Amino acid sequence: MKTQYARRSEATAAGTLLPSATPLQLIDADGHPGDNPGSLRLPGPDVLVELHRRMVLGRRFDSQSTALAKQGRLAVYPSSRGQDACQVGAALALRRQDWLFPTYRDSMAVLTRGVPAEETLTLLRGDWHCGYDPVQYRVAPQCTPLATNTLHAVGLGYAATLKNEDQVALALLGDGATSEGDTHEALNFAGVWKAPVVFLVQNNGYAISVPLAKQTAAPTLAAKGIGYGIPSLLIDGNDAAAVYAAVRAGVSRAAAGEGPTLIEAITYRVEAHTNADDASRYRASAEVSEWLSRDPIARLEAYLRGAGLLDDASAARLAAEAERLAEDVRQRMNADVSVDPAELFEHVYARPTAALERQRAELLAELSELEEPAL
Amino acid sequence: MTRVMSTDSPDKSAAAAEAKPVTMAAALNQALADSLAADERVVVFGEDVGTLGGVFRVTDGLAGRFGERRVFDTPLAEAGIVGTAIGMAMNGLVPVVEMQFDAFGYPAFEQVTSHLAKLHNRTRGRLALPVVIRVPFGGGIGGVEHHSDSSEAYYTHTPGLRVVTPGTPADAYLLLRQAIACPDPVLFFEPKRRYWSRETVVLSTDGPPIDRAVVRRPGRDVTLIAYGGMVATAMEAASEAVSEGWDVEVIDLRSLSPFDEETVAASVRRTGRAVIVHEAAGFGGYGAEVAARLTERCFHYLEAPILRVTGFDIPYPPPHLERFHLPNTDRILDAIARLQWEDEDRG
Ligand SMILES: Cc1ncc(C[n+]2csc(CCOP(=O)(O)OP(=O)(O)O)c2C)c(N)n1
Numbered sequence: 258m259k260t261q262y263a264r265r266s267e268a269t270a271a272g273t274l275l276p277s278a279t280p281l282q283l284i285d286a287d288g289h290p291g292d293n294p295g296s297l298r299l300p301g302p303d304v305l306v307e308l309h310r311r312m313v314l315g316r317r318f319d320s321q322s323t324a325l326a327k328q329g330r331l332a333v334y335p336s337s338r339g340q341d342a343c344q345v346g347a348a349l350a351l352r353r354q355d356w357l358f359p360t361y362r363d364s365m366a367v368l369t370r371g372v373p374a375e376e377t378l379t380l381l382r383g384d385w386h387c388g389y390d391p392v393q394y395r396v397a398p399q400c401t402p403l404a405t406n407t408l409h410a411v412g413l414g415y416a417a418t419l420k421n422e423d424q425v426a427l428a429l430l431g432d433g434a435t436s437e438g439d440t441h442e443a444l445n446f447a448g449v450w451k452a453p454v455v456f457l458v459q460n461n462g463y464a465i466s467v468p469l470a471k472q473t474a475a476p477t478l479a480a481k482g483i484g485y486g487i488p489s490l491l492i493d494g495n496d497a498a499a500v501y502a503a504v505r506a507g508v509s510r511a512a513a514g515e516g517p518t519l520i521e522a523i524t525y526r527v528e529a530h531t532n533a534d535d536a537s538r539y540r541a542s543a544e545v546s547e548w549l550s551r552d553p554i555a556r557l558e559a560y561l562r563g564a565g566l567l568d569d570a571s572a573a574r575l576a577a578e579a580e581r582l583a584e585d586v587r588q589r590m591n592a593d594v595s596v597d598p599a600e601l602f603e604h605v606y607a608r609p610t611a612a613l614e615r616q617r618a619e620l621l622a623e624l625s626e627l628e629e630p631a632l
Numbered sequence: 633m634t635r636v637m638s639t640d641s642p643d644k645s646a647a648a649a650e651a652k653p654v655t656m657a658a659a660l661n662q663a664l665a666d667s668l669a670a671d672e673r674v675v676v677f678g679e680d681v682g683t684l685g686g687v688f689r690v691t692d693g694l695a696g697r698f699g700e701r702r703v704f705d706t707p708l709a710e711a712g713i714v715g716t717a718i719g720m721a722m723n724g725l726v727p728v729v730e731m732q733f734d735a736f737g738y739p740a741f742e743q744v745t746s747h748l749a750k751l752h753n754r755t756r757g758r759l760a761l762p763v764v765i766r767v768p769f770g771g772g773i774g775g776v777e778h779h780s781d782s783s784e785a786y787y788t789h790t791p792g793l794r795v796v797t798p799g800t801p802a803d804a805y806l807l808l809r810q811a812i813a814c815p816d817p818v819l820f821f822e823p824k825r826r827y828w829s830r831e832t833v834v835l836s837t838d839g840p841p842i843d844r845a846v847v848r849r850p851g852r853d854v855t856l857i858a859y860g861g862m863v864a865t866a867m868e869a870a871s872e873a874v875s876e877g878w879d880v881e882v883i884d885l886r887s888l889s890p891f892d893e894e895t896v897a898a899s900v901r902r903t904g905r906a907v908i909v910h911e912a913a914g915f916g917g918y919g920a921e922v923a924a925r926l927t928e929r930c931f932h933y934l935e936a937p938i939l940r941v942t943g944f945d946i947p948y949p950p951p952h953l954e955r956f957h958l959p960n961t962d963r964i965l966d967a968i969a970r971l972q973w974e975d976e977d978r979g
C-alpha cells in the first residue's frame with residue numbers, strides 16, 4: 258500500500274506530466290524558426306521537404322474531394338483543409354509497423370499513410386464502409402462514433418506489448434471527442450497499462466458548431482493528461498515540423514516501453530464541418546481569414562525557400578504532381594459505381610447463416626424479376 | 633502467434649476421465665483454462681477476474697496458473713474493456729472478457745453494437761473479431777437492483793453478433809470452448825441461478841455445433857422452448873406434465889442468434905403446439921421472434937396459438953418480489969393447459 262501511494266505522489270511532484278503553457282512551435286506562421294520549441298527537435302531537411310510535398314498533395318486531394326461532394330459524386334466529405342499539418346505530420350511520423358486510428362475527418366492522413374485515393378474515398382462515396390485493407394496499411398477503418406477508436410488503439414497497442422512486439426498505435430481525435438467517456442477510459446487504460454499509444458487531439462476549435470468553451474473547463478486539453486499519469490504536449494498544430502516531431506517523440510517513448518503520450522495540436526478547420534454544414538451560423542468570416550494567415554503549407558514553403566530546399570522549379574513540379582493526383586481522383590470518382598447487392602450478406606459473419614443465405618436468395622430473385630422484360 | 637496445441641488434446645485426457653459432479657461455474661472455469669492452454673492467443677480480462685477469480689469465481693485460479701499477461705484485472709470501465717478487446721483482436725489476440733453483471737454491460741453497448749458487431753462487415757471480411765463477452769445474466773439469486781437483468785434481446789437484435797447461452801454444466805463447457813474458437817464475436821450469457829447447479833458428466837468438446845439447438849427431452853404433445861436458466865425449469869415442468877397426461881418435448885436453444893429454425897420447426901411440426909419460456913420481459917422479447925418464425929414456418933401444423941411464458945413487462949423486481957415475476961413450472965403448465973386441447977381430435 259505504502260509504496261503505491263509513494264509512487265503516485267512522486268509522479269505528481271515531478272510535474273513532468275504537464276504541458277507547456279503555450280503551444281510548442283518549430284516554425285512560426287511566417288516561416289521563421291519558432292521561439293518556443295520546448296523539447297521538440299526540428300526534423301531533417303528530407304523530412305521537411307516530404308512534409309511539404311505531402312501537404313500539397315493532401316490539400317489538392319482534399320479540395321478535389323470537397324468539389325466532388327458538392328457535385329454529388331461523394332455522399333459527404335468532411336474536409337481537413339487547414340489541419341493539413343496534423344494530418345500529414347502525424348501520418349509520416351509513424352513507422353511501417355505502427356497503426357493509425359483515424360476518424361471521419363482524417364482522410365488526408367489515411368491517404369498520406371499510403372492508402373490509394375480511391376480506397377480512401379470508398380466510405381465517403383458510399384460504396385462500402387471501408388475501402389481498404391486495414392491490416393495491409395495498418396490503418397483502422399475511419400471511425401465515426403466519436404472517441405470509440407481511442408480504445409481500439411489502446412487495445413491494439415497493448416496486444417503488441419503482450420506479444421513482445423514493437424508496435425505503436427496513434428489515435429486521432431477531435432476536441433469535441435475529448436468530452437466522450439471513451440476518451441477518458443482510453444487515456445486511463447493506456448496510463449495503467451503503459452500501452453504504446455500516442456493520442457493526437459486536433460483541436461480545431463469546434464465540434465460541428467459547438468466551440469471549445471462549451472466543451473471543457475480545463476485550461477487546455479493537453480492538461481488532462483496529468484489526471485491519467487500521461488505526459489502531454491501542447492503544440493502548434495499548423496506547424497507540420499512540430500506535429501511530426503511531437504508524434505515521433507511519442508512513438509519513440511512508446512516503443513521504448515515508457516507508455517502513452519497525449520498531444521493537443523491547436524489548429525483550425527477552414528471548411529465547414531462537412532459539405533452539408535453552414536459554418537456561417539456559428540463563426541465569423543473574420544475568424545476564418547485570421548486562420549488563413551497561419552496556413553500550414555505557406556509557412557513551411559517559406560521556410561523551405563529560405564533554407565534553399567525549395568525553388569520555383571521544384572514547386573512547379575509539385576503543383577503538377579498534385580494536379581495529376583486530382584485528375585486521377587476525378588476520373589475514378591466520376592466513373593459509375595458498381596455495387597453488388599449479394600455482398601450485403603457476405604461479411605456479417607465469417608460464414609453466412611442459413612437465414613442470410615435465404616435473404617440473399619430472396620433479394621436476388623426480386624432483382625432478377627425486375628430485370629425480366631415486361632410482357 | 634499461432635495455436636500451440638490442437639483443441640482436442642485436453643479433451644483426450646478428459647475422455648479418459650470418469651464422470652464427476654461438476655457445477656456450471658466449475659465447467660466454465662475448466663473451459664477457460666483449457667482454451668488458455670490450447671491457444672496462446674487467448675487472453676482473459678475484466679473487473680476482478682484476476683486476483684479474486686471473479687465475483688462468481690468463474691476465473692478462479694487462472695491468473696495464478698497462466699500469469700498476468702494472459703489473465704488480468706482492468707480498470708472499472710466496460711466500454712474500455714470491450715473497446716480494448718476489439719483492438720487486441722485486431723492485433724491477433726482472442727480476448728475473452730467479462731461483464732461483471734448483465735446490467736453493467738450497458739456502458740459497453742456502443743462498442744458492442746457499433747464496432748464489435750460491424751467491423752468484419754465494414755471491412756469486407758478483412759478484420760475478424762473473435763471476441764467473447766461473458767455476461768452473467770438473469771435473476772433468481774436474490775440480487776438487488778441491476779443484478780438480475782436479462783439483456784439478451786438487445787444483442788440478438790444486432791446483426792453480426794452471435795448470442796449463446798448454456799442450460800447445463802456440460803453445455804457450459806462445450807459452448808464456451810466453441811465460442812472461444814469461433815471467428816465471430818460472441819455474447820456468452822451465463823445463467824447466474826445455475827452457476828451452482830451440478831451435473832455428473834465428463835466435460836468434452838464433442839457435441840452439437842455452436843449454432844445448433846438440442847432436444848433435451850423428447851415428447852409428442854407440445855414443444856417447450858427454453859434457454860439459459862429456464863432450461864431446468866422447463867425440464868421440471870415437463871416432468872410434472874406427465875401426470876397431467878402431456879408428453880412434453882423440451883428444446884434448449886443454446887444459440888439465440890443465429891436461431892436454429894430447422895430443429896425447432898421440425899419439433900413443432902411434430903407436436904403441433906409450442907410454448908416459449910424466458911425470464912426477460914415479453915414485449916419485444918426474444919420469444920416474440922421465435923413465435924413469429926414458427927408461425928411463418930409451421931402455420932398449417934399448429935393446433936393452437938404459440939404461447940409465451942415470460943417475465944412481466946416491468947423493471948426487474950426487488951429480491952422479495954422476484955418470485956412473482958419469474959416464470960415457474962406452474963405458469964408453464966398453465967400455458968400448456970391453454971393450448972386448446974378441447975379442440976383436439978384424440979381419435
Ligand atoms: C458518439 C457520437 N456522437 C455524436 C456524433 C455526431 N458528430 C459527428 S462529428 C461531431 C463533432 C465532433 O467534433 P470534434 O471531435 O471536435 O471533431 P471535428 O469534427 O472537429 O474534427 C459530432 C457531434 C458522432 N459521430 N458520434
Ligand SMILES: [Mg+2]
Binds near residue numbers: 433461
Ligand atoms: Mg473539432
